[in-house]
Amino acid sequence: MITKVLATLAVVITGALLLYGTADFPAFGDPHSPASAGVEGGAPSISQYYITESYGDTKVPNLVTSVLADYRGYDTMFETVVIFAAGMAIFAILRVFRDEDDLEPNPTHTQGDRFIDGDHSRIIVGTTVRLVVPVIQLFALYVVAHGHHSPGGGFQGGVILGASFIIIALATDLGNALSRFSEKSYFTLAAVGILIYAGFGVLCQVLGSDFLDYGVLQKIFLTDGPEMARSHSMLGVEVGVAFTVTGIMFAIYANLSSRGTLKSGL
Amino acid sequence: MIFTILSVILILAGLIFFLGAAVGVVRFPDFYTRMHAAGKGDTLSSLLVLLGFSVYQLRDFQSFSESWIILLVILKLIAISTFFLITSPTSTHALMDAGWEDKVKPEIAKGRSNHLEEDAPKR
Numbered sequence: 001m002i003t004k005v006l007a008t009l010a011v012v013i014t015g016a017l018l019l020y021g022t023a024d025f026p027a028f029g030d031p032h033s034p035a036s037a038g039v040e041g042g043a044p045s046i047s048q049y050y051i052t053e054s055y056g057d058t059k060v061p062n063l064v065t066s067v068l069a070d071y072r073g074y075d076t077m078f079e080t081v082v083i084f085a086a087g088m089a090i091f092a093i094l095r096v097f098r099d100e101d102d103l104e105p106n107p108t109h110t111q112g113d114r115f116i117d118g119d120h121s122r123i124i125v126g127t128t129v130r131l132v133v134p135v136i137q138l139f140a141l142y143v144v145a146h147g148h149h150s151p152g153g154g155f156q157g158g159v160i161l162g163a164s165f166i167i168i169a170l171a172t173d174l175g176n177a178l179s180r181f182s183e184k185s186y187f188t189l190a191a192v193g194i195l196i197y198a199g200f201g202v203l204c205q206v207l208g209s210d211f212l213d214y215g216v217l218q219k220i221f222l223t224d225g226p227e228m229a230r231s232h233s234m235l236g237v238e239v240g241v242a243f244t245v246t247g248i249m250f251a252i253y254a255n256l257s258s259r260g261t262l263k264s265g266l
Numbered sequence: 267m268i269f270t271i272l273s274v275i276l277i278l279a280g281l282i283f284f285l286g287a288a289v290g291v292v293r294f295p296d297f298y299t300r301m302h303a304a305g306k307g308d309t310l311s312s313l314l315v316l317l318g319f320s321v322y323q324l325r326d327f328q329s330f331s332e333s334w335i336i337l338l339v340i341l342k343l344i345a346i347s348t349f350f351l352i353t354s355p356t357s358t359h360a361l362m363d364a365g366w367e368d369k370v371k372p373e374i375a376k377g378r379s380n381h382l383e384e385d386a387p388k389r
Contacts, residue, residue: 125363128356135349 058230060148068153069234073212076237077197080154080244084190087248091187094260122171129171136164144242148231154241161242162249169250174258183254183262186247193243200237273322280314283307296373297365305358309350316347 026033038045050063050071060066068076140160147153169177201212209216214233215226223229254262287307294300320343327333374380 122363124359125356128352131352132349 057227058234059227060231060234062148062150064151065147065153065234065238066230069237070212070214070230073201073214073237076241077194077201077212080194080197080241083248084194084244087187087190087251090252090255094255095262096260098261125171129167133164133167136167137161140164140242144238145235147238148234154238155245157238158242158245159249161246162253165246165250166253169253169257174254174262177250178254178262181250183251186250186254188247190244190247190251193240193245193247196240196243197237200233200240267325269321269325273318273325276318276321277315280311280318283311283314287311297370298362298372301358301362301365305355308358309354312350312354313347316343316350319343 026035031037034045036045036047038048050067054063054066054071055061058066058070060070140157143152143160144154144157147157165177165181168180200214200217203220204213204216205211207216207219214230216229217233218226218229221229221232223232284307287303290303290307291300294303320340323336323339323343327336330337372380
């Protein structure tokens with residue numbers, strides 16, 4: 001009882017302090033706030049710089065992507081690592097291994113043809129999933145590849161791609177989805193994604209610049225200037241992010257829905 | 267002008283069907299009839315609203331060479347409509363099926379039997 005009272009008190013005090021802090025914020029969209037106008041006699045505004053200069057710096061029309069993947073690329077890399085760590089934590093906490101689990105999960109259910117043929121009570125859902133999943137996956141790749149020009153990018157595209165496998169698992173069973181995207185492959189994919197991202201950083205260092213300073217990669221991409229090299233490298237790291245998010249999305253679903261046994265699922 | 271009026275009519279029709287679906291979800295007696303209202307009303311009204319959007323896009327269509335980009339927008343709207351047309355009834359069906367599997371009883375008038383119960387395959 002006393003712990004509950006103390007916990008409630010702590011939550012209320014923290015929340016009240018946070019709410020009190022918001023009173024000092026500039027109004028939403030205020031053009032004279034330090035973030036928009038800079039500090040008088042001090043640092044110039046960073047948002048002004050992004051709005052006016054980011055296209056010239058990176059040749060990426062979507063300035064959210066250029067900020068996310070280039071100006072603060074180091075931050076985004078560790079955001080991806082956080083997602084990977086979340087997947088690892090789920091694996092460490094939930095995944096259980098028993099002797100009988102060494103067999104293939106659901107050996108009778110691993111045939112992909114079970115969508116329609118085996119289970120007539122699921123013919124409607126199965127047919128729809130068959131129709132829709134390729135479209136969803138194609139759209140996910142579009143979102144990843146088109147992140148420079150429209151809203152989207154690695155995180156969003158990765159979530160859509162992971163969701164397409166979750167749909168397969170929901171419509172049939174977990175074994176069917178795992179036969180397409182096994183535990184080994186999704187964790188490998190997640191790790192490879194981070195390696196791609198960090199690899200771009202190390203590659204920049206090898207070529208004699210700072211970590212994740214993509215401009216120097218023009219020697220590899222053979223572009224006209226460092227700007228296009230930045231654009232191409234952003235696509236590369238977005239693909240890495242998409243790999244990690246796809247793998248971890250499905251890993252979290254598979255472990256949560258089957259209580260870590262990776263059998264039957266929902 | 268004609269396209270604007272036509273699109274307003276289509277969107278209004280869609281909103282009326284939305285209202286019907288919302289009323290149906292609240293007023294119908296049991297789970298299955300409520301899902302029926304939600305599934306049918308939602309699908310048709312979304313399609314009508316999206317159709318209204320695509321008609322509205324046509325309002326400053328000049329010639330194919332000048333305004334092909336409008337057709338591109340319409341193509342995307344049609345793609346969204348197709349996606350809706352397939353997925354929305356399916357999700358309703360899946361919910362209904364889950365309810366049936368979970369033995370949610372439909373409300374049946376006195377003196378009539380639930381023929382679904384006799385037809386249902388043994389799971």
